[in-house]
């Protein structure tokens with residue numbers, strides 16, 4: 327069973343919106359700045375065999391009025407969560423996913439047209455990880471990109487902007503500072519926002535600042 331918490335979204339377009347967070351274990355991306363390293367390892371009885379109905383029963387016990395679920399990790403596309411997403415939607419939940427699109431199930435997950443997709447590309451930090459479905463560039467409803475070094479800026483300008491332009495996706499791009507190097511990275515983001523007005527937004531992680539679950 328993945329970790330399930332009821333809280334408020336702290337990032338992106340839905341900041342402040344109440345949501346369940348279903349957090350799956352397992353991530354092979356291994357970003358150096360990751361602040362959730364304990365999610366890298368798949369634990370016994372976690373995520374591999376997912377009982378969608380069991381999860382939904384738990385949500386309904388926790389708060390039957392809340393009909394929003396954000397699926398995250400780890401890297402959730404490394405799990406077979408298709409049935410869970412479909413069962414949640416059949417029960418009228420709005421379902422969002424936060425992903426680097428690197429897992430084996432990316433393609434099937436992106437086939438689900440009703441999913442709100444937060445895309446967080448990580449190739450510049452993890453060259454061995456590969457985007458499994460290029461449709462992610464068109465499907466992203468918002469893009470979250472962590473600025474953690476100077477190389478990130480080159481990737482942002484030469485890859486991210488170019489890919490989004492190619493597919494005509496004008497989704498908002500939130501630039502988020504490396505949590506462990508806030509001062510330098512925030513200054514870098516402010517400069518980018520100033521140099522390219524209309525392209526980027528400063529991304530905040532209010533759940534961390536406010537120490538929400």
Ligand code: SF4
Nearest residue numbers: 353355356357360400
């Ligand atoms: S993709 Fe996310 S969970 Fe995985 S290592 Fe990177 S920041 Fe951590």
